Amino acid sequence: MKLRNRVAANIRDIRSTKALNQEAAARIAHVDRAHVGKIENARHAASLATLEGIANALDVDPTKLFGPRECEKVLAKRDDPNFRPSQSGQATTTTAKQREETCGNGRFHLSGCGGARTHPR
Known part of the structure; x- marks a missing residue:
């Protein structure tokens, strides 16, 4: 999985788990909602500053955005x-x-x- 796709999926998963919509997350992170949507869909690469803002908005350590997803961990175990x-x-x-x-x-x-x-x- 490409890093951009992994980060996008992690942001989407964490945001959904925290019951935040894109608009609320974007407001807290001080970025445009459309930009968050494009990052979550892996259409735009985000700067480190933007990723740090999103991580703060989601109340997670920024490294969580780069880690393997749960389904990847299961696949690794399966192998x-x-x-x-x-x-x-x-x-x-x-x-x-x-x-x-x-x-x-x-x-x-x-x-x-x-x-x-x-x-x-």
Whole structure:
């Protein structure tokens, strides 16, 4: 993901989470609302001063605007060879010992859990 797109998405996500509309965020950041919209849509590159103003308006550290988004973190975990989704849908990471103890039906279990007999098929 290009940095401009990442910053745009982070601004949009944070602003939405804080229940601010573009107009309110722009007013607090002392920039035009249309400019905020173009930054959020990655149509305009913003200066560092503008990004700092937007970060202050959103009450976040400016570095938060450059960090990976939550969906990117999930994708990075998915590419980890130790990553396995659990039955509950939560992401988990297995250890080498757990991988060695994989049940015949493909589910992981810990030592002493009863193995494949205790897992639903």
